[in-house]
Amino acid sequence: MSWLNAKRRTAGTFLLYFCAPWKVATEIAVSILLLTATSAWSEPVPGSLDVHWNEGASDCKATPQAPLQVHAYEPQTFMLRQSPCADFEANFLYLLIGSDKALLIDTGAVADPKEMPLAKTILELLPEKDHKKLPLLVAHTHRHMDHRAGDPQFASLPSIQIVPIDLEEVKAFYRFTNWPHEIAHLDLGGRTVDVIPTPGHNPTHLAFYDNRTGILFSGDFLMPGRLLIEDAAAYHESSLRVIDFLKTRPLTHVLGGHIELNTAGRAYRFGSHYHPNEHRLELAREDLAALPAAFESFNGFYARHPNYILSNPIRNLVALAIIAVAVLIFIVWGVRRLLRRRRQHD
Ligand SMILES: [Zn+2]
Ligand SMILES: [Zn+2]
Known part of the structure; x- marks a missing residue:
């Protein structure tokens, strides 16, 4: 050495x-x-669902109430409920705040800012960055009017972008190239929201998965209410796609767009402004997991499950129309027979 x-x-x-x-x-x-x-x-960042949602009233005029209820799930996640008295749809809207941007999911069923001060309330909730309100993206779970009637309230405000509602525009906005077999992502700054195509209730339907709270914002795809089916095969596939996406991710709650059932699982009369003893808003992974089997055993018309009802409104209407026509034919036949008998007696 x-x-x-x-x-x-x-x-x-x-x-x-x-x-x-x-x-x-x-x-x-x-x-x-x-x-x-x-x-x-x-x-996931924990939050509170310790809230009693406004249940409307049997006589809304006699019991005036605030049109919009705001609940802070945690400091950067707000849940807003439109009063059943303001509109029977009583939509739930969600505001997610990131460090660069905020996201509003749905704008509800009421357009008039005097009746429903939505934009004003949202602006008050938005924090400031560099002495300006945080930019806001207004997105929709789907194009049904009760989820976007409030859009015009935001149209003339600065730093606000509204996602269009036509399917091709929705695809282009989120840069989907293989709809519905892919997931898009929204970056709010320190908070990512995954956008999952969920057609079936409506061809434009999306669910939003928030990586901060582990909540799936499911719109009318999954909620304690009537799951109205437009395309059963697409709905079934959407349920499998969401389950697969969430297989490896935490899921704290599934929060939909409405509550239409009471605690006994019975639906309120369609159009009712009064929701006594409402079912809880939040559904769980088990409810999502049970959805594919619910579709596989669906009779095509109506099926009650513990926390939701499957219903095909078009088929039910056609079935009702057929029954009505059959009853009418039976009545006409009965009356003619009666008249014939009377004539024979005379
Ligand atoms: Zn809908
Ligand atoms: Zn709806």
């Missing part, structure tokens, strides 16, 4: 002894950072 080599080895040994604690410390720090990042990804 030459002196040079010996010196090198000594320096190497010195470096090894000197650097090892730093190396170990760095590795530990990186591991802690990675662990923190992983737990931040997998652990």
Whole structure:
């Protein structure tokens, strides 16, 4: 061994002894950072659903009530409920706040800002960044009017973008190229929201999965109410797609667009402004997991499940029309027979 080599080895040994604690410390720090990042990804921010939603009234004129109820689930997630007295649809809307942008999911059933001060309420809830209100994206679960009637209230406001409602425009906005077999993503700044195509109730239907809270905002795709089916095969496929997407993700709640059932699972009369003893808003993974089987055993017309009702309104209308025509034919036949008998007696 030459002196040079010996010196090198000594320096190497010195470096090894000197650097090892730093190396170990760095590795530990990186591991802690990675662990923190992983737990931040997998652990949803907790929130509260300890709220009694406005149930409307049997006589709304005699019992005036606030048109909009606001509940803070957690400081960056707001749930808004339109009063059943303001509109029987009594929609739920959701405001998600990121560090760069906010997202409003649906604008509800009432257009007139005097009756429903939606834009004003949302602007009050929006935090400021650089002395300006945070930019807002107004999106929809689907194009049915009760989910977008409030859009015009936002149209002339600055820093607000409204997602269009036609299917081709929806696809283009979220940059879907393989609809409905892919997931789009919205980056609100430190908060990602996954956008999942869920056609079946309506061809434009989307569900929104919030990575911050682990909530699936499901619109009319899944809610404690009548799941009105336009395309049963597409609905069934959507349920499988959502289940598959959420297989590896935490799911804290499924929050839909309406409550149409009472605690006994019975639907309120269509058009009712009074919802006594409402079913809880939030559904769970089990309700979602049961959806494909519900479709597989569906009779095509109407089926009650513990937390939702499957219904094909068009088929039910056709069936009702056929029954009505059959009853009418029977009545006419009965009357003619009676008249004939009377004539024979005369
Ligand atoms: Zn709808
Ligand atoms: Zn709806």
